Amino acid sequence: MSFMDWFSNLTGQMGTDMAIDLGTANTLVAMTGEGIVINEPSVVAIEKSTHRVLAVGHEAKNMINHTPEAFSAEHPLKDGVIADYDVTEAMLSAFINKAAVRKYPWQAKPRIVICIPCGATSVEKRAVFEAAIQAGARQAYLIEEPMAAAMGADLPVTEPTGSMVVDIGGGTTEVAVISLGGIVTSSSLRLAGNRMDETIAMHLRDLLGIKIGERTAEVIKIKIGSILPFEDGRERDMIISGQDVLTEQPKEVTIQSEDVRQALQAPCEEMVVHIKETFKKTNPDLASDIIQNGILLTGGGGLLSGLDRYLSDKLEIPVWVSETALTNVVTGCLKVLETPTALKQTLMRSK
């Protein structure tokens, strides 16, 4: 081993390794020995006049809220994959620098495990990989999101039993059957939480003649959205403001949770079809394990009220929603870093 390798390994053991859940909606960074240190929206503020990146995450969102005419909000990831390479790299690099509390001036660059959707093409994988290296990784490793989510949720991924994961994020719904430490069958649907927001906005426009933005639609979904009637039997309502479709004048209306439920039917039905198709591709032994063990529902979209019960009814398989749905992927990536055998099984690595 050369002096540089030895030195790099030594400094690499000083807590600089990082796990990153590079999501369409949120980016989470966790560090070995520290846990989650960053949980921020995947948003970058760009100065319109110069096209310079001025801020990322919460800071970017605040800037845009206060002076929207001077900055544009970029979402560098669309449907789980990189849509704008330069802006993604700038965002990653800002998060990595923010997370790396440099305890020692000689500390090495971090090794980074970063997740990608199952359906990512080799070009999309390469883009994430390069972005991590350019943003400051010493070594970069890629892992598929549902595998990371399953590890984060403590599913028995290495055992000879079948576990099924449905990870509903902002941009993608990832479905995977895992056994003996690998993904046996998987598929990725480019429809998830963001599509729910869009269908809510469209439905309210048609029903009540009000135009709302995606941010308002997301608040509605989280506050009064549900795919089945609420378990306490009480429906909810909420006052929202937007613009009149015809006059574009300010408009305020009270919306009912039943209206939101109607809007959520189409995207949720599409998810059911997708999960059923993946289940059909599973071999009978693993399928019977899944029927016995149930399906893990994770990702922020999995928190939609009633979605676990709805999927259970439609699939005729028990579905349980993880209590740590928003953090399983990053926690799983961190476990990969801490388990050398798991690190070897990642999809792509730089050395």
Ligand SMILES: Nc1ncnc2c1ncn2[C@@H]1O[C@H](COP(=O)(O)OP(=O)(O)OP(=O)(O)O)[C@@H](O)[C@H]1O
């Ligand atoms: N309580 C909730 N009810 C319904 N949806 C929710 C809730 N909390 C978060 N979400 C939704 O979860 C989505 C974000 O989830 P998550 O952070 O897992 O996605 P991501 O990792 O950024 O996206 P992707 O994996 O697709 O790249 C958003 O659409 C958000 O509106």
